[in-house]
Amino acid sequence: MGPLSGFRIVELAGIGPAPMCAMLLADLGADIIRIDRTAPSELGVQRPLKFNLTLRGRKAVALDLKSEEGRETVLELVERADALIEGFRPGVTERLGLGPNDCLERNPRLVYGRMTGWGQTGPLASTAGHDLNYIGLIGALNAIGRADQLPTPPLNLVGDFGGGALYLALGILSALLERQTSGRGQVVDAAIVDGAASLMMQFFGMSAAGLWENARGKNVLDSGSPFYDVYACGDGGLISVAPIERKFLEELIKRLELADDSVALAGNKTDWPELRKRLAGAFRQKPRSHWCALFEGTDSCIAPVLTMSEAPEHPHLKNRVTFIKVDGVVQPAPAPRFSRSQPGPPIPPQPPRAASKSEILAAWSPRSA
Numbered sequence: 001m002g003p004l005s006g007f008r009i010v011e012l013a014g015i016g017p018a019p020m021c022a023m024l025l026a027d028l029g030a031d032i033i034r035i036d037r038t039a040p041s042e043l044g045v046q047r048p049l050k051f052n053l054t055l056r057g058r059k060a061v062a063l064d065l066k067s068e069e070g071r072e073t074v075l076e077l078v079e080r081a082d083a084l085i086e087g088f089r090p091g092v093t094e095r096l097g098l099g100p101n102d103c104l105e106r107n108p109r110l111v112y113g114r115m116t117g118w119g120q121t122g123p124l125a126s127t128a129g130h131d132l133n134y135i136g137l138i139g140a141l142n143a144i145g146r147a148d149q150l151p152t153p154p155l156n157l158v159g160d161f162g163g164g165a166l167y168l169a170l171g172i173l174s175a176l177l178e179r180q181t182s183g184r185g186q187v188v189d190a191a192i193v194d195g196a197a198s199l200m201m202q203f204f205g206m207s208a209a210g211l212w213e214n215a216r217g218k219n220v221l222d223s224g225s226p227f228y229d230v231y232a233c234g235d236g237g238l239i240s241v242a243p244i245e246r247k248f249l250e251e252l253i254k255r256l257e258l259a260d261d262s263v264a265l266a267g268n269k270t271d272w273p274e275l276r277k278r279l280a281g282a283f284r285q286k287p288r289s290h291w292c293a294l295f296e297g298t299d300s301c302i303a304p305v306l307t308m309s310e311a312p313e314h315p316h317l318k319n320r321v322t323f324i325k326v327d328g329v330v331q332p333a334p335a336p337r338f339s340r341s342q343p344g345p346p347i348p349p350q351p352p353r354a355a356s357k358s359e360i361l362a363a364w365s366p367r368s369a
Contacts, residue, residue, distance in 0.1 A: 002029020002334075002343030007176070008364055010077050010084045011058065012065070012098070013037060013352075016131075016156070017164030017192065018087025018115040019054040024169050026057030027334035029343050033363060034060040035074060036352035053331050055349035061360050062352040071097050073357045078103045078110060080364040083172050087115040090125050100187045110185040111175040115168050117159075119191030131159035131192070138197040139204075147217025147224065163196030220244065226276035227252075227266050230305055237288030238305035241279065252300040256282045 004025060011022040013036040026032045034055070049055070063070040075098070078084060084103060086093050093099045100112045117134050118124040135141045135158050136151075145152040168190035175186050206212040206219075218224040227249055228242050243249040246263065253262045258278050265271035265278075283291065288304055295302040306314060312323035312330050324333045327348035334343045 001341070002027070003338055003341040005029035005031075005341070007031065007083070008081045009033075009172075010035065010074065010081045012074075012084070012086040012088070012093070013060075014087030014115070016087070017160040017168065018085055020161050020165035021113070021115065021168040021172075022085050023054045023057055023346075024165060025172070027343055027346055029341070031364075032058035033077060033360070034058050034350075034352070035065070035077075036060050036062050038062045038064045038354075049349050049351055050327050050329055052349050053329070056326065056331075057346040058350070059363065060350045060352040062354050063360075065096050065098065069357060073360055074098055075102065075106050076357075076361055077364065079107050080361075080367050081107065081110060082176060083111040083113055085113045085115070085168070085172070089128075090116060090120045104185055104187075108185055109179060109183065111172050111179065111188060112185065113168050113172045113175075113188045113190065115164060115190050115192075117164075117192045119193060120189050131156035134159045134163070134192040135196050138193055138200060140196055140200050142214070143200075143203060143212075143216065143222060145216040145222070147215070149216070151216065158199065159192045159196050162199050163194070164190065164192040167195035167198070224272070225266070226272050226279055229276070231280055231283040233283050233288040233291060234285055235287035235289075239283060239288055239291055240303050240305050241283075241301070243301040248299050248301045251298060252295075252302065255294060255298065255300060258282060 007025075007030045009022065009025060009030050009032045011018070011032050011034045013019075013034055019034075022032055022034065063073055065071060065074065086098075094102075100114075103110055103112055114120060116125070117129040117131075118127065132141065132153055135154075140158055141151045141153070143151075144154050144158075168188065171188035171190050175188055179185060203212060207214075212219050213224075216222060221228055223229050225244075228244060230238050230240055233239055241252070243252045246266075249266055250263050253260075256279070262275060262278055265275040291302065292304050304310075304314075311317060317323060321333055323330055324345060325331075326346060329348070334346060
């Protein structure tokens with residue numbers, strides 16, 4: 001089930017963006033075998049397996065990749081696979097005898113997907129790093145935060161998952177499409193610094209045009225503007241306000257019953273503090289539930305700021321089944337949606353099991369030439 005049904009992918013176990021990429025492809029129907037360590041990894045945030053949600057959707061086997069049998073098992077899987085995902089530092093898979101040349105020699109049609117933070121080349125390529133370092137280097141972190149405060153870490157959404165996992169998935173799928181024409185595989189070098197920089201495209205354009213200040217909290221989309229920010233309601237609940245376009249702002253001002261000149265204040269930065277004062281004062285008058293009811297179904301660009309506990313219970317998200325429950329754990333459903341080949345529900349994260357080479361290879365029959 002799913003649009004990627006029939007595609008086989010070998011995943012060499014790692015942490016962060018590489019497993020997220022594998023999960024995305026598994027969610028869409030790809031048949032993935034995760035090759036895990038024979039000893040438990042102490043990398044990343046430790047938690048019970050059922051809550052390590054980026055490991056959902058695929059089988060896992062334990063292999064010693066430093067042994068000849070482990071290496072050969074992986075290479076025989078590679079012969080039967082469409083793609084491979086690895087997230088080690090540059091040169092690690094080469095030293096294991098599982099690098100691109102080793103694998104493409106066994107299967108010239110293989111798409112070899114590589115995930116790193118700094119990339120396969122460059123002065124920083126071999127050094128350690130994490131999401132915050134990568135987005136700090138490319139200008140994203142400096143731009144995120146409120147005025148006169150230090151930058152705010154945006155979880156690891158911008159680097160690991162946005163610039164990393166999604167770009168590796170895009171690269172693998174693009175290479176698989178290209179293979180239909182060329183009949184040949186290739187290496188996909190997905191670096192978080194490259195992907196996260198790509199995500200910053202709009203803001204580099206605005207900066208070049210003189211429409212973006214380097215100082216945080218001074219711009220339209222970084223909490224600088226009063227019409228793109230979060231406000232506290234009378235009960236302490238939070239609400240997001242984002243009527244950037246004039247017609248949406250007019251709708252908001254009308255429903256809040258603010259002074260008629262409030263819309264005009266949005267057009268001049270020097271008037272933003274006054275508009276912010278009016279908006280903040282209005283939202284403090286009533287609880288969040290009042291404002292949600294008032295703006296429901298309107299074009300005022302208003303939505304509550306929900307916690308991860310609250311979000312799955314919102315009527316819109318429940319209607320769309322945006323969240324599902326797998327093995328008793330509430331989690332996001334596979335995305336996006338498809339009209340014909342909609343994926344089935346994902347299986348929960350599986351513990352790596354010891355298995356013989358023949359048992360592992362039995363999962364995939366050899367591909368015909």
